[in-house]
Amino acid sequence: MSSNQPKSSANRDSFASSLGILLAMTGSAVGLGNLWRFPYLVGENGGAAFIIVYLVCVIFICMPIMACEFIIGRRSQANAFGAYKKLGGNKGWKVAGLLSVLAAAFILSFYSVVGGWSIRYMLMSFGLRFTSGGGIQPESTFNTFVTGTWPPILYTLAFLLCTGVIIVAGVKNGIEKFTKTLMPVLFVLMVILAVRSMTLPGAGEGVRYLFKPDFSKFTASSAIAALGQAFFSLSLGCGTILTYASYVPRSENIFTCGAKTTILDTLFALIAGCAIMPAVFAYGISPGQGPGLVFVTLPAIFAELPAGGIAAILFFVSLFLAALTSAISLLEVVIAFLIEECKMRRAAAVAVSMSVFVVLAVLCSLSQGPLSHVKLFTLNIFDLFDYVSSNVLMTFGALLAVLFVGHKLSRADILDELSSGGLHPIPAGLFKTFYFIIRWAAPVVIIGILVAGLLG
Numbered sequence: 001m002s003s004n005q006p007k008s009s010a011n012r013d014s015f016a017s018s019l020g021i022l023l024a025m026t027g028s029a030v031g032l033g034n035l036w037r038f039p040y041l042v043g044e045n046g047g048a049a050f051i052i053v054y055l056v057c058v059i060f061i062c063m064p065i066m067a068c069e070f071i072i073g074r075r076s077q078a079n080a081f082g083a084y085k086k087l088g089g090n091k092g093w094k095v096a097g098l099l100s101v102l103a104a105a106f107i108l109s110f111y112s113v114v115g116g117w118s119i120r121y122m123l124m125s126f127g128l129r130f131t132s133g134g135g136i137q138p139e140s141t142f143n144t145f146v147t148g149t150w151p152p153i154l155y156t157l158a159f160l161l162c163t164g165v166i167i168v169a170g171v172k173n174g175i176e177k178f179t180k181t182l183m184p185v186l187f188v189l190m191v192i193l194a195v196r197s198m199t200l201p202g203a204g205e206g207v208r209y210l211f212k213p214d215f216s217k218f219t220a221s222s223a224i225a226a227l228g229q230a231f232f233s234l235s236l237g238c239g240t241i242l243t244y245a246s247y248v249p250r251s252e253n254i255f256t257c258g259a260k261t262t263i264l265d266t267l268f269a270l271i272a273g274c275a276i277m278p279a280v281f282a283y284g285i286s287p288g289q290g291p292g293l294v295f296v297t298l299p300a301i302f303a304e305l306p307a308g309g310i311a312a313i314l315f316f317v318s319l320f321l322a323a324l325t326s327a328i329s330l331l332e333v334v335i336a337f338l339i340e341e342c343k344m345r346r347a348a349a350v351a352v353s354m355s356v357f358v359v360l361a362v363l364c365s366l367s368q369g370p371l372s373h374v375k376l377f378t379l380n381i382f383d384l385f386d387y388v389s390s391n392v393l394m395t396f397g398a399l400l401a402v403l404f405v406g407h408k409l410s411r412a413d414i415l416d417e418l419s420s421g422g423l424h425p426i427p428a429g430l431f432k433t434f435y436f437i438i439r440w441a442a443p444v445v446i447i448g449i450l451v452a453g454l455l456g
């Protein structure tokens with residue numbers, strides 16, 4: 001090992017097994033981004049054309065960025081802020097860590113609101129409300145609910161409470177135990193749904209839509225959306241992968257773990273697409289329904305579908321689980337920061353951060369209804385949090401992470417960490433390509449996307 005290898009903190013919690021690490025990482029990555037955002041973005045941006053560009057972004061840009069976060073996290077064995085402080089020599093790089101913690105906090109604030117909606121819809125599905133006799137009007141039911149005052153707030157708080165309860169239990173006993181049990185369940189539920197959807201009469205058109213490219217609907221802004229979605233879906237640029245990686249033991253192969261996480265996340269997104277699009281086409285609905293796809297279009301389909309009540313239960317349970325395993329990774333970024341930088345105990349850190357998140361999440365929830373008139377640059381509070389975190393903070397966070405690894409850490413240290421001190425050797429050609437991407441290609445593409453986003 002190189003002499004620059006920082007000492008690990010003796011009493012830090014850590015993950016216990018390789019499978020636990022992979023499923024925790026995948027749990028962070030697979031979330032509303034896969035089940036809610038990916039399918040509607042595919043629908044709005046020309047189906048397979050969007051998917052192809054998305055895959056290119058994932059393989060050539062995001063996978064290397066994820067490896068960078070793994071390197072920073074595991075090498076420092078510290079929270080996002082502490083990691084840059086430790087490896088960057090207590091200089092300006094700390095700002096990168098701070099941005100990450102802020103990004104995670106902003107995302108969790110609006111993410112919990114949608115997480116709350118998923119609880120409400122899950123409970124409605126248990127009550128068989130999405131069957132032909134369930135008596136819901138998908139559009140007005142959704143609008144009345146989200147624009148209300150107390151019901152969406154209470155569900156949002158319930159979601160935050162679930163997140164807090166898991167995080168209080170710690171890394172091994174909370175995060176790892178929980179995600180290790182739930183991710184396989186989520187996978188099975190999604191596969192059942194995809195098979196059901198793809199075997200509906202008329203589903204073939206939806207499958208073709210997903211897998212046959214139509215570049216006529218694909219624009220420059222679709223490319224920006226594809227990269228932004230890839231960042232969001234892989235939880236990059238906001239300290240989550242970095243923080244989880246800081247709990248990964250030195251003997252673990254982080255190179256393959258990052259690759260497997262990326263592959264599993266992409267697989268989940270494609271399965272979600274296969275669960276949703278064929279059904280949308282089978283029922284003659286336009287795929288470009290935007291954010292309402294999951295909460296409005298799908299309930300309408302479930303009501304018509306034979307055994308739709310069961311499909312609704314499977315889907316909304318999946319949505320809730322996926323959102324929860326992502327939310328805990330966001331909260332852990334803040335908790336690790338408070339424990340290590342502000343010297344708080346875990347329970348106190350959860351209590352303090354929760355009281356802040358309650359306020360922020362309530363504001364996001366109210367911005368759908370009673371506070372919808374409060375706007376900054378035409379965006380309500382919810383959209384503002386989403387925009388600032390997804391389009392600005394995460395992108396900057398990812399840029400700083402690759403620049404830090406590519407230009408601040410030495411080539412030898414990077415290779416040392418990526419290969420776990422030589423325990424898991426990396427083929428020379430592969431490392432050379434990776435090194436070129438993180439030093440030059442990824443930063444150029446990210447800066448290009450930032451500029452394009454700002455210009456228009």
Ligand code: PHE
Binds near residue numbers: 034236240
């Ligand atoms: N990746 C998660 C999803 O797809 C969202 C997320 C973003 C989680 C950033 C953690 C950090 O829904």
